[in-house]
Amino acid sequence: MSSILVPTRRALLKATAASALAMPFVSRAWAAVTEINMLAWYGHGEPDVVGEFEAANNVKFKPKYYAGGDNMLALIAQSPPGTYDVILSDAEFVQQLNAAGYIEELNAADYPFDDMVHEDFKKFPGHWKDGKLYSVMVRFGLLGVSYNTKAVSDAEAESYKCFWKPELKGKVGHFDWHLPNLGQISLFNGNGKNLWNLDKGQWDKVKATAKTLRPQVGGFFDYGGTFNGLKTGEMLAMAGIGDWITGVLERDGAPVKSVIPKEGGVQFTESYSIGKGSSKAAIVKKFIQYMLSPEGQVKSANMAAYPANIVTNKGRKALQDKDPKEAKRSNQVDGAALDPVKLIKDGRVHYRDIPKQQSLEDWNDFWQEYKSA
């Protein structure tokens, strides 16, 4: 009597032999998986973004996530050369990565610079040095006024002044990072494109203005806290963030959104570099090319952790074709009044940078005082 459950000795031998013959291929296939060490903000190494690239190229991403450029620089500084194969950095920190020799030179011909949605993106500040390319911009987002549409009208949200609205006392939240928040206060003070280049008088005025906002503030939050605060309605307006957080909530139907006020907004820019000494530079280059392809750009725009805007024309077209709802929601359609590219071209959005006349420590020290006030 023979069945699957009770095999004959011959069947058992056949199965064993077949398994033994197949095993080397299986183990070889496993062994061939290339691990790519990624240093990035949360979400970039998750399956919704890199899953298809992993499957198509037999690679596996090992992400190490950080929060903030300082944190990223410290992680690299404390690791041996070659630890990270691909590094996602905020643009303002690329020059520091380069100055410290943490990233490889790239070949501009490998990337679709001719297809960028904005001329500035081709020669983005800090990405080039002495005519050599070190980092490629893959996505960007805008930071402005984020608000609950039931508590703040669209007209009110056209100015940072809405944060001082008496009805919002205790309901204004801060994303807990000095750079975007104080940058926005600087914009509110009318510093425009010089928002990071503040002399002593302007810096003192930024601090004084910030202190007038303090009584309105209900809390200082990380990503999770910001997300929850807006979702539960505990915070009705939020400074220092943009669509990268409200976009996720808006997709779920929450009455929140972000706009760029008349005083201007701040752009965050995320760029990929190849880590110095990486032995996997070829496959990392292929990955960066993938993220700049229309397919990769759509994935980036729809990233589950936080959405961002597309940097290539073909990517933008692909988003409009594949996901017109998201393209419309994020204003990435031609003719939209709040089209992020248009806002940059109109000079309403300024690239995030580090303080020019003060140190990051000065800004952070004040931020701590502000929190304690």
Place this chain on the structure above:
Amino acid sequence: MSGQKARRTDWYALSWRVPLIVWQGLFFVGPLLFMIAMSFFIVKNYRMEAAFDWGNWIKTLGRPIFWDSYFLTLRLAFGATILTTLFAFPASFFLSFHASETFRRWAVFFLIIPFFTSYLVRIFAWQVILAQQGVINAGLSLFGLGPYTMLNTMFGTMIGYLTLCLPLAVILQTFALNGVDRRLVEAAHNLGCGKFHTIFAVILPLAKTGFVVAAVFCFILSFGDFVAPYYLGGSKPPTLSIMIIDTSKSGQQWPRAAVVALMMIVTLMGVAFSAIAYAYRRRR
């Protein structure tokens, strides 16, 4: 003969002591010494460099916001300890003196269950409960009350501390009260001591050590907690644990964060040793 015995190494006893000594050496004394050394290091280009520089101590302790934060953290931790002790006592007294053996076992089991779930998860659950549109305010609105702001306040922080400490305090107090000799309680009653007076004159003095240990645990946990003041208190104003995060995030100032941490350790040790000395005072 007995003198020779005393001098001989007791390998059996030593084998029980050594693991603890090694553990404490590796995971407490070692890191502590490193942290002390690190507090004198300097940071250049986001990289720590070994040095002997008092700058971190001068800069950190010279800032008024450090002391504001220090005394705030101290006040919150003492407040949490007192509240926890007061809230825990009726429950532990009931469990120890009035509940049946079976009920007590089940109660202790249910007091342990919260520790099966991550503290962070429990705190996020509190956000849903305490929010303006949360469970409590929804319930109060049925009676025409509220909404009240509970999140991102000291009240929220205190709820977090109680979430962390209360079950532990009830368990420790219950065990302490279980150790009270019932015959002494009966003797007090027989001698005409009233029920309330017996609690303060007999039961609490006998269970003092356990109560102090429970309170010390509450203080230590609250003093060093980052989650409750950040997620329920809105980091407003920041406690020392939040200050450590802020300091280490900006410019990777781990040496300055080490100064804050060392100040916390010194405070905790001072409070813990004082409390333990008080708890065992009469036994000496």
